[in-house]
Amino acid sequence: xxxxxxxxxxxxxxxxxxxxxxxxxxxxxxAYRHSILISSLFFWLAVTAILGPSxxxxxxxxxxxxxxxxxxxxxxxxxxxxQRAAVLRRAHALGERALFYRSGLWWRRETAIPYARxxxxxxxxxxxxxxxxxxxxxxxxxxxxxADLTIPGLTAADSRLMEETLLARVEDAGAPSxxxxxxx
Amino acid sequence: MRPTEVSxxxxxxxxxxxxxxxxxxVVPLTIRTAVETLRQSWQALAGAxxxxxxxxxxxxxxxxxxxxxGGILALFGAVGLLRWWHFRFRFDERTIEVREGILHRxxxxxxxxxxxxxxxxxPFYLRPLGLVSLHLDGAGSAGSEVDLAAxxxxxxxxxxxxxxxxxxxxxxxxxxxxxxxxxxxxxxxxERNGARLILSRGIAALARHxxxxxxxxxxxxxIVSFLGTIGGKVRVRLPAGVLEAAKDLPxxxxxIAGVLLVVLLIFVLSAVASVVIHHGFRLERTCDGVWxxxxxxxxxxxxRIPEHKIQALxxxxxxxxxxxxxxxxxxxxxGGSGPTxxxxxxxxxxRRFLVPGLDRAExxxxxxxxxxxxxxxxxxxxxxxxxxxxxxxxxxxxxxLLGLLLALGLAAFLVAPPPADRLSWLAGGMAGWTxxxxxxxRARWRRAGQALAPDLFGVSDGIVxxxxxxxxxxxxxxxxxxxxxxxxRHxxxxxxIALAGQRxxxxxxxxxxxCALRDRLVKAAACDLRPWF
Numbered sequence: 001x002x003x004x005x006x007x008x009x010x011x012x013x014x015x016x017x018x019x020x021x022x023x024x025x026x027x028x029x030x031a032y033r034h035s036i037l038i039s040s041l042f043f044w045l046a047v048t049a050i051l052g053p054s055x056x057x058x059x060x061x062x063x064x065x066x067x068x069x070x071x072x073x074x075x076x077x078x079x080x081x082x083q084r085a086a087v088l089r090r091a092h093a094l095g096e097r098a099l100f101y102r103s104g105l106w107w108r109r110e111t112a113i114p115y116a117r118x119x120x121x122x123x124x125x126x127x128x129x130x131x132x133x134x135x136x137x138x139x140x141x142x143x144x145x146x147a148d149l150t151i152p153g154l155t156a157a158d159s160r161l162m163e164e165t166l167l168a169r170v171e172d173a174g175a176p177s178x179x180x181x182x183x184x
Numbered sequence: 185m186r187p188t189e190v191s192x193x194x195x196x197x198x199x200x201x202x203x204x205x206x207x208x209x210v211v212p213l214t215i216r217t218a219v220e221t222l223r224q225s226w227q228a229l230a231g232a233x234x235x236x237x238x239x240x241x242x243x244x245x246x247x248x249x250x251x252x253x254g255g256i257l258a259l260f261g262a263v264g265l266l267r268w269w270h271f272r273f274r275f276d277e278r279t280i281e282v283r284e285g286i287l288h289r290x291x292x293x294x295x296x297x298x299x300x301x302x303x304x305x306x307p308f309y310l311r312p313l314g315l316v317s318l319h320l321d322g323a324g325s326a327g328s329e330v331d332l333a334a335x336x337x338x339x340x341x342x343x344x345x346x347x348x349x350x351x352x353x354x355x356x357x358x359x360x361x362x363x364x365x366x367x368x369x370x371x372x373x374x375e376r377n378g379a380r381l382i383l384s385r386g387i388a389a390l391a392r393h394x395x396x397x398x399x400x401x402x403x404x405x406x407i408v409s410f411l412g413t414i415g416g417k418v419r420v421r422l423p424a425g426v427l428e429a430a431k432d433l434p435x436x437x438x439x440i441a442g443v444l445l446v447v448l449l450i451f452v453l454s455a456v457a458s459v460v461i462h463h464g465f466r467l468e469r470t471c472d473g474v475w476x477x478x479x480x481x482x483x484x485x486x487x488r489i490p491e492h493k494i495q496a497l498x499x500x501x502x503x504x505x506x507x508x509x510x511x512x513x514x515x516x517x518x519g520g521s522g523p524t525x526x527x528x529x530x531x532x533x534x535r536r537f538l539v540p541g542l543d544r545a546e547x548x549x550x551x552x553x554x555x556x557x558x559x560x561x562x563x564x565x566x567x568x569x570x571x572x573x574x575x576x577x578x579x580x581x582x583x584x585l586l587g588l589l590l591a592l593g594l595a596a597f598l599v600a601p602p603p604a605d606r607l608s609w610l611a612g613g614m615a616g617w618t619x620x621x622x623x624x625x626r627a628r629w630r631r632a633g634q635a636l637a638p639d640l641f642g643v644s645d646g647i648v649x650x651x652x653x654x655x656x657x658x659x660x661x662x663x664x665x666x667x668x669x670x671x672x673r674h675x676x677x678x679x680x681i682a683l684a685g686q687r688x689x690x691x692x693x694x695x696x697x698x699c700a701l702r703d704r705l706v707k708a709a710a711c712d713l714r715p716w717f
């Protein structure tokens with residue numbers, strides 16, 4: 001992890017190159033790409049299983065049935081390839097003052113959440129995640145009703161470690177007590 | 185972090201201090217499952233029932249009804265049971281930790297220092313067992329972060345006491361149902377005598393607000409809906425002479441007169457509504473920093489926000505407001521990102537209040553009152569890059585029109601070319617859309633911008649109307665830089681700023697500037713020790 005004023009360091013080139021290297025960007029676990037593949041496979045198989053026979057029987061036409069089977073397959077291949085490629089862009093970094101997360105292949109996003117604003121964190125594990133011993137970390141602030149940031153593709157051990165680290169940093173950042181809040 | 189025994193009389197400590205809820209928690213968990221399913225998936229449930237009805241003729245007999253009802257209840261009960269089985273919680277001196285979920289499992293840890301409200305309920309079915317439900321709310325989501333559906337009262341009170349000690353919450357001596365600590369509502373020394381009047385609104389100002397506000401559109405919708413009915417009744421009751429005279433008037437004149445009459449009626453109603461809602465409006469500030477707004481003719485309401493809980497000031501000018509020179513200012517409190525009803529009365533807490541019908545000088549004076557003298561004048565507004573116009577034109581005009589032309593060409597090639605008269609209409613529509621979209625995009629580009637002062641940040645947006653969001657930099661929750669391929673090519677980025685209840689965005693600024701702004705906001709949130717919530 002980095003030390004020093006990372007926010008200022010990355011200002012120069014927006015978190016890339018020399019200044020960006022000040023942050024220790026952590027990529028998702030390698031198993032995450034397999035997890036995406038399996039999840040997509042299940043999803044598109046389900047779509048194909050529902051769509052294909054329904055349309056095939058409805059139109060009683062073998063060509064429609066073939067199209068209904070091949071179209072989800074083609075869409076599934078393209079979206080899965082995109083998702084797997086997008087994993088390469090995903091990374092998180094624990095800065096001195098904030099948690100950073102970058103994502104997006106086409107539309108790129110870099111999110112910074114100051115530790116002092118994190119309300120709580122949660123770990124989530126879907127059925128496919130459990131197969132690969134993966135978990136995602138959900139970060140909550142007061143900015144939205146749902147999780148403000150979800151970091152997927154962590155190993156279960158890393159997610160626990162990161163949760164501990166984040167909570168320790170949140171504590172260090174100082175959750176203002178109500179007595180402080182009451183004296184503007 | 186070892187769990188420690190803050191509690192007494194557990195429900196049954198498991199490994200590592202993990203506890204299970206009492207078995208009677210199956211009931212509230214089943215009810216919660218049913219409510220969540222009905223709320224989130226009622227369409228799917230209705231579809232499945234319709235399928236069973238039409239496919240299997242299930243509801244033709246009483247037995248079918250019983251079967252369907254029993255099946256649904258058994259399903260919800262089974263899910264409730266599984267939810268109870270997988271639910272575990274534990275706590276130590278600093279945090280409470282919850283594990284839950286059947287297929288999709290979730291482990292959540294809430295630091296006690298982040299608990300904003302706690303509530304202890306005792307539903308009727310838990311009373312004989314001496315159990316209660318404990319709900320802990322942070323600021324991070326719409327509902328309760330932690331719901332312990334059935335725990336012994338002694339344990340719940342121990343946890344509550346521990347949180348109060350950690351947070352120095354005021355002690356609530358009430359016991360039993362609905363015991364609630366509204367920590368975030370606690371207003372220090374709110375004495376009316378110490379309040380200073382900031383501004384008050386007379387009938388003329390409120391009427392101007394009514395003319396400029398969105399009430400106009402509400403009334404327009406209501407009147408248009410019932411126009412036919414009203415028209416029929418008026419026609420029946422009009423004297424025969426009037427109807428005869430009207431027959432001699434030219435139709436366009438009648439139509440214009442009718443429209444003008446309806447418009448006049450809408451504006452009058454809107455002005456009256458504004459006067460009724462805000463009558464006697466007063467905005468005051470107490471000596472210990474509590475803002476208080478009061479007003480209303482029929483239902484006089486008073487809303488209060490301690491100054492340190494103000495997340496943002498939104499200064500808004502509608503299209504008609506621009507013409508009349510009327511501004512509205514809205515004080516935003518935390519938690520306003522949900523639906524409007526939630527924003528206004530989330531858990532009974534005031535989330536925002538409106539200061540209506542200001543002129544520009546009054547609006548700037550109010551900004552200076554909230555953020556300090558000279559705040560407004562200190563803001564240096566900067567616009568966004570001109571590439572914004574090209575980019576938006578590409579997506580809103582060029583690509584849709586290209587798609588339409590391609591579709592037309594394909595249709596002409598495969599089926600038949602469209603008739604010439606339709607083509608002229610189509611060309612007219614496309615030209616109209618291009619002009620309208622081009623004007624709207626350019627207008628929005630001119631409005632969009634940001635301003636930074638030493639202790640104030642502003643974001644401007646709008647097309648015809650104008651909206652300014654002003655906030656102190658340390659109030660931010662998170663910041664996001666976003667850039668599409670076009671923006672990256674031109675060295676630009678968009679900045680999205682999340683506040684508690686607002687999410688203003690600054691599009692298409694130079695990436696170096698966006699990064700500098702992001703860094704400054706993050707630094708302010710991390711280093712500024714003033715309370716934000």
